[in-house]
Each structure stands twice: as structure tokens, then as C-alpha cells.
Amino acid sequence: MKDNNNNLLDRLDFIEFKQNLIFLKPPQHSAQIFYELNLDDFLKIRDLANKYKVKIESNDITSLPDFEKKLIDVWQPAKYYPLSASLIAKILMGKNLYNRLIS
Template identity: 55%
Template sequence: MDEKNNYLLDRLDFLEFKQSVLFLKPPQHRTQLFYDLSLEDFMKIKKYTAYYCTKINDDENVSLNDFSKGLIEIWAPAKSYPLSASLVAQSLMEEALYNKLLAH
């Protein structure tokens, strides 16, 4: 694929991610920090999540807390919203991997 197509696919993933966060968040919560998320930050988060999925698939000892710490290192605003790691993981991981993450 050429660069323009990759950019469009990345933008589409970005928009789908933001939509997913809106649907998954608790109704009474506001997620303003995700509105301010840039495409560049999203791409870093997506890459980190893919790396973490590999760790889960390799049966490494992982936890949502560890995922959260890594997420905050990549994107500091995640620290201000306690459910951000869970929302990111649920939005970007396959359901089985997300469930494994929660089980540890």
C-alpha cells in the first residue's frame, strides 16, 4: 500500500477508536481527554497495544496495571482518567486477549 492509503487507514482506525471509547465508557463519565488525542499519539498507543498483545499471547505475566503504567509513559493524559487503560485495551484488543489481560 502506498503512503496515502496507509494514512487513510490510520485515520479510519483513529475514528473507530474514538467511537469505541464513547460507547464503552460508563454513561456518567466524561472522556474529554480522548477528544484531545492526536493521531500521532493514537499511533503510539496502537503500537504499544500490539506489543502488549504479543506479550499476552506469549503467556508472559501481564496485568492491566502494568498496561496502564506503560500507557501513561506513552500518553501522559491517561493518568488523569482511571479507566483510560481499560478503555484503550478493550477498544484495541481482541476480546479474548482483553479477557486474558483482566484475568491476571
């Protein structure tokens, strides 16, 4: 039962993530690469973002380019969309942590 609940929550997070991508991407950009993003890829990306959230909260030295490199290692299509790391970080880390990541 617990696995079913976790699976359901993961799927809801995934749907919300994709919805936020559509709303936050610049209007002139096509986010078609994100249509092919599947749940397993999303879970890997979310795990990466959570690791970076811990780094940022611990005041470890990190940056958006560093996050982008790791993101591409986890999900190769990210290299084809120039704003992918920024969009993903903004959505999964929240505004405050995202601002700390880019500063």
C-alpha cells in the same frame, strides 16, 4: 501511494477508536480527555497495545496495571482518566485478549 493508503487506514482506525471510546465508556463518565487525543498519540497507543497483544498471545506475564503504567509513559493524559487503560485495552486488543490481560 502505499504511504497514502497506510495514512488513510491509520485515520480510519483512529476514528473508529474514538467512536468505540464514546460507546464503551460508562455513561456517568466524561471522556473529554480523549477529545484532545491526536493521530500521532493514537499511533503510539496502538503500537503499545499491539506489543501487549503479542505478550499476551505468547503467555508472557503481564497485567492491566503494567499496561496502564506503559500507557501513561506513552500518553500522559491517561493518568487523569481512571478507566483509560481498561477502555483502550478493550478496544484495541479485543475481548479475548483483554480478558486474559485482566485475569
